Amino acid sequence: MKKINLFAVILLTLLTVSSLFAGGGSRNGTAGATELLVPVGARGISMSGATIVGATGVEALYWNPANLVRGEYNTYAMFSHMNYIADISVDYGAVSTNIEGFGALGFTIKSIGIGDIPVTTVINPDGTGQTFRPSFVTLGVTYSRMLSDRISVGVTANLITERIELVSSTGIAFNMGIAYKNLANVDGLSFAVVLKNIGPQMKYDGSGLNVKAISTDLARPTQYYKIDAASFELPSTLELGLGYNLQINESNALMVNGVFQNSNFYGDEYKLGAEYGFNNTLFLRGGYMFMPELDSDSNVFGLTAGFGINYDLGGVGLKLDYAYRQAKFFDANHVFTITLGL
Template sequence: MKKIYLLALCSALSLVVSAGNPDRQGEAGAAQLLMNPWAPSAGLHSLGTSYVTGVEAMRINPAGVSRFAGTQVMLGYANYLQGTDISMQAIGVSSRVGESGGFGFSIMSLDFGDIPITTTEQPEGTGALMNLSFINVGLTYSHQFENKVSVGLTLRGVSESTSDVSSFGVAIDAGVQYVTGVQDAFKFGLSLRNVGSRMAYGGQGLATAADNPDQAADYKLTYAQRAAGFEMPSMLNIGASYDFLTHLENQRVTVVGNFTANSFSRDEVGAGLEYAFREQFLVRAGYRTDLDAPGRSEGTAADESPIYDGISAGASIRVPFAKGDLTRRFSVDYAYRSTRIYGGTHNVGLSLSF
């Protein structure tokens, strides 16, 4: 019956998100929700839907929050598309509550570097810089059942603004994880992400001054322009993983596979491998690609290949506070993801577990 319930839940969630639709590519907004600031999972191209735990689970599959024993605090930084001066900063906290519950809280922001303000009268710049603020805040609850099934839900607020234009929306992530086999070697996960309200920009920056239709009046009127609304980049992730060499005390090899159904772009498939020695030194690598990737458009110079169509790699060093007790540790993480343009994305992170 447990397997039947799990299959029914997976089928129900899979109906919520339509298959990848390249005709709608570029129509979604809030692209910050697709970015991953956490180095360990970024080293696997965010393919860990089935086994991610702790703070990182709030970005990939909230069901994994309750699977982390104890409390975890993480700091993440990413140099996004090296050469663009865009960076990501994030902080997150997750904690096990009771025997089966878990709460998490995370904040992520984007920094776009220095962008000069230009106008039609001053095309070379006014001397001022744009004040851009892209922030999303997430609150997660996860619960683990005795039958090795865990579920989770994240409520996320998304804010994008400049000094005179802003937009705000609310998104929901939901997920489930299931583990089975000897020493829980096989894991299966499913997550539905970024399902939320439509967003639209508004503010004084969209106001336009125009001539008064009353020719007798000697003043202009200010009109508020309506910006077109946009949806969030919803997606469905289905992943599985299997742990090898679990019979050895000091080693573990995990094989990961993941399929992503995107509502506003082509579907993706990926696979990865993680090796752990004493759970203190870990290395990982992944590969992800779009299904039916188009490449360069016919008759144009535009290349429609995905930005992250390629490999990723990363490593982690975990230093326990007490010998043999990895539940209390300090970790340093790094990840690199190759990109079609610019110099790739570099992630670094620090975490404290206790």
């Protein structure tokens, strides 16, 4: 009974916080730390992110921390690489383990690679010959546990670090999730709620904000003043997910998921995804995301698709996943993921 009461309190808290959200409106695109919104993992991306119910184990760390504890194996390791837009790459690594009587712990690192950018100035608009390399790294730690045989909860703390040449910013963001399996006593029907990127504002600082002062009468030596950078909010989101897993027969299974996402700095998103599995070995996936509140050009990404192969190597699980995602104005995204389970 205490576990059920705790579930009710957590769910009420999430829904209460969600009441603070509103459509982005004039604030669209004004949030910072948007690398938090870049998805990871081929399986989830191939279903357009409609996987806060279906993702379990280490692959659930980004989508829904509550499902970390539901993994098939006790220990996982995962690495993913994505060719993102405009020659940007996204590398992601994660490890997790289940501890009997305690729950599951997970650790993640995500790095956004932009490459070298030429340094330009007013005097040298074509470049000085020097370059700089921006750095966007997110480190996460997750705790998840079962409250009952149907209900799981999880929380993630992410340390955000951003550096652009001589200025940098550091912040912390929290994700909270709840997952309910076999909703209304229907086998295969699941429900989930996830609140992401909740935390204090971030702010840039560093010597790069020092500006040389100009003396009009040349009566003073060279001095510098420092620009006070404005603070920025995190791109918080609320996601509600519903999924149904149909076991057609011993060899064939079909999973269908849907997610509604509300953002404090963007329009509402609706995500649909499906996965067909054969002998728990070969998987085919597809998905689509649409935003009815915004015009068609606002949605950079289109249809998604992918496949996965699952091998059992004598007690060691090996999963190879690939995802393809259409992109307007840019080359399509290609995502590759390797997962090991022990």
